[in-house]
Amino acid sequence: MKQTFEFTKIDEAGRVLIKKNIRKMLDIKPGDSFQVFIDKGNLVLSPAKPCCCICSGRKNLVLIGEKYICQSCKKQITEN
Numbered sequence: 294m295k296q297t298f299e300f301t302k303i304d305e306a307g308r309v310l311i312k313k314n315i316r317k318m319l320d321i322k323p324g325d326s327f328q329v330f331i332d333k334g335n336l337v338l339s340p341a342k343p344c345c346c347i348c349s350g351r352k353n354l355v356l357i358g359e360k361y362i363c364q365s366c367k368k369q370i371t372e373n
């Protein structure tokens with residue numbers, strides 16, 4: 294997954310807007326839950342739903358053992 298840099302602001306109520314392009318990229322929908330933590334001085338929002346263990350994508354996931362993999366990565370692995 295490519296690196297994405299965006300600027301956003303926090304409002305008086307502590308809310309931060311996650312812009313549409315990032316929500317779409319990570320398949321984030323209203324009502325989704327996140328783990329919020331601090332890592333080396335960075336605030337991290339980690340969607341509390343499964344993602345591909347290779348590309349971190351969240352679309353078209355297949356459960357293999359205890360890990361999720363997306364159809365795109367699965368295809369790349371099986372073709373090589």
Ligand SMILES: [Zn+2]
Pocket residue numbers: 345346347348349350362363364365366367
């Ligand atoms: Zn993947």
